[in-house]
Amino acid sequence: MTPIIQCQNITHYYGNRLIYKDLNFEVQKGKILGLLGKNGTGKTTIINILNGYLKPQAGVCRVFGEDMDKLSPKTKGSIGLLLEGHIQHSYFNLLQIEKYYRRFFPKWKRDAYFGLIEKLKVTPTQKISTMSCGQRSQVALGILFAQDPDLLILDDFSMGLDPGYRRLFVEYLKEYAKDGNKTVFLTSHIIQDMELLIDDCMILDYGKILLHKPTKELMEEHPNQTLEDIFIELTGKY
Template identity: 35%
Template sequence: MTAPLASGARMTMTDPTASEYVIETVALSKRYGHKLALDRLDLRIPRGRIHAIVGANGAGKSTLFRILLGFLSPDAGQARILGRDSRRLSPEDRGRIGFVNEEHTLPAWMTMSAVIAMQRSHYPRWSQAAFDEVIGHYHVLPEQKIRELSRGERAGFNLALALAQRPELLVLDEPTLGLDVVAKRAFLESLLYGNAADDCTVIYCSHQMEEIERVADNLIILERGQLKHMSAPEEFCARVTHWVADIPFRGPEPGTVPGLLQAQRLDGLHHYLVLDQDEDFAEFLRAHGARSAQCMQVSLDRAINGFLAKDHAAPARS
């Protein structure tokens, strides 16, 4: 599924009983004083797979999640989660949604077994098998108190609790923030290779591009509260290329370079990160004095950072 970089088409909300989307927003807006956190956001995320939402700080991701989960009301527009108006979620609706954030907040004085018993009583679809499958990636004991767990173990415990609910939608908001390499690997493996996650749609928000590249089936880029791009990660990477040109003088003015995201000169060579350019770009460089021009593929991290840096440098809408 691919969306244009800046969609001007206005969507209409679908019938919730027939929706194929886990998340739908139409002209969703939220302002904090003079700051516009969400700017008439139109977003549709289909059921199934792992969808990664990325964006620079202040792109609107946290505000979007708070509205979708019913913790915050929008100033304008509509938001639905699992076909339900996010402002009118019932306890049954919330039981269909799992949520893990970066804080991994749990009652420190309770034992793991007590927390499990409490969760089992709240979720009628509880699956002990799903819990056991995920927690098996961690060396923890039921009698341990939450305060005795490392940050990585708390992250794994939270994920196990969320998946044991058997949710239709699992929202992961920076779940590996602050974890060491070993803990991150354990978390990702328990998410990717556990059968418990197969039956739910996952929304994964992270600044760690190596995680996004590993887990995501669909990449969603937000900037200044708007949808800027949606596609498979490999499709997005294919659109961004890095060209190295040997130009013996200044080279073309940045404003004339088609699809330019970033430009710099290193060791006498001109480096251009560009969007949606093919071999015609080599001809453009040669026409501006390049003695040679080489195209290289880029990593997802480089592609996203270049794309966001270009958009972030653009003047803000009033």
């Protein structure tokens, strides 16, 4: 079976600083892969490479079999992308942003968006720029689920979220991926709650992958430890 995401021999430097050398990984259909790593280990960089927003010095990534820098509009329509910090077009209000996005996605699920928005205690005409980080994350999540993409790429989705919003996000993601046809690739530097969500765990350190294996297997190998404990053990405290 062709993997949904396939990265081969990715090597990238920022100036003289090595980010990765010969990075290889795949994400199979129906899996939730969590790319975990400390700040500055290149998690956002790989998201940028995957979406064609950064040309690595060497290597290639393919999404749905297409090269990262030549993603067709159809493939882009199948990928839901969450940028770091839940960035959205914040000059829109809640109604305007729905009106904007719905024309692009044939499978647009209006109820998925408004279902999440209802949970916010705001008026539909409130501008996104005036909302808190948690509220903005819910707007971004609502837009992603309304698109009903086959692949979700989430860059540090937990950033800036309090435990309540983080848990909400995790629950929605689990629900989204439960039928096995949807694939999720996410990065996070907050490891709490991750073992509840991800099928495969990939821990990144400066320049290399420290570990890549199914979360279940990892947890069985380290009984009485949380994923966070394992992460700290592998990467060190600081």
